[in-house]
Amino acid sequence: MATNTLPDQTDETATRGSDSGETNFNETFLRVLSPLSSLRLTVVLFAMAIFIILAGTLAQVNKDIWVVIDEYFRTGIAKIEFKIFFPPSFFPNLDQQNIPGFIYFPGGWLIGFLMGLNLFAAHLIRFKVQAKGKQRTIGWTIIAAGSLVTWLVIISGANKDGFQGYSLLSWQALWWLLEAGVGVATVAGCVLFFYIDKHRRAERGLILGITILLGCLLAWFISQGQAARFSDASMRI
Incomplete structure (x- = not known):
């Protein structure tokens, strides 16, 4: 039986129709979500x-x-x-x-x-992931670390009934962790300051200021010893 339509043309037409249908579905889906993202x-x-x-x-x-x-x-x-x-x-x-x-x-x-x-x-709709490769890996690592720390804080606090109980870590241990966290943040700020391109002066200035403040806070913690330690009630909060 004779036909004027070539097989390749038929396949191409079907592919275009499929792509067009998928595009229309995506546009409709985004149009529905658009008011919800306002x-x-x-x-x-x-x-x-x-x-x-x-x-x-x-x-x-x-x-x-x-x-x-x-x-x-x-x-x-x-x-x-x-x-x-x-x-x-x-x-x-x-x-x-x-x-x-x-x-x-x-x-x-x-x-x-x-x-x-x-x-x-x-x-x-509005937020697009721009990080790729190493930056994305670092970002997911930080998110995972933050989730882990949040979970540790929850399980180490008072029980679910709201009564103050004994935490997994003592208040002194939490204080040491706080000092260690400030120290790590200070070192990370120094590394980040030298890692960022010198032409990005605003970012370098902001990081330098924060790092100096953290360094001063850490120095005050160390110099004051137990006198700088928060009370148990403050540590609980």
């Missing part, structure tokens, strides 16, 4: 988070902290009564219990979910 949405969510934290703090005047956590933060929608904004300490002559009205407001779970979605969309 900086205005970020600002609004931060404002909502600040408000729900304020409301939860004021609500603790009349309610136990764990009740407030469940009603304001571990929920999708929180019921906020107007009377919590008139605490007796600020309005001693006002009968707080007779103030009517309430509003429903996004709770901690909903705000947190939207914040995560906003951050995810922003990373997909």
Whole structure:
């Protein structure tokens, strides 16, 4: 059977159609995510988070902290009564219990979910990974080290019930680690100062200033000895 279409042309047409369909899908996906990556949405969510934290703090005047956590933060929608904004300490002559009205407001779970979605969309659309090779490896290494340190801080602190317990490291050991961290940061600053190109004066000046401050802090720690050591309560924080 005769045909005017060559096999190569048919394959090329199919490939173009496939690429066009994939491109249209990507454009549609990015168009849907674009409003979610908005900086205005970020600002609004931060404002909502600040408000729900304020409301939860004021609500603790009349309610136990764990009740407030469940009603304001571990929920999708929180019921906020107007009377919590008139605490007796600020309005001693006002009968707080007779103030009517309430509003429903996004709770901690909903705000947190939207914040995560906003951050995810922003990373997909607005933020582009520019580091390559060695720089990217160093970046991932620093992130992994930071995650490890965060995990160590969590497991070495008080237990999950909120009662102060014995940590895996003593306060003196934590103080030594703090001094060691300042020392390592000082040395790293010196190395980075000489590693950066001399024409990048702003970066070199900033690093030099920070390194000098860290060096002075380390020298003060060493010269003062135990007198410079933070109290146990400060170390816990």
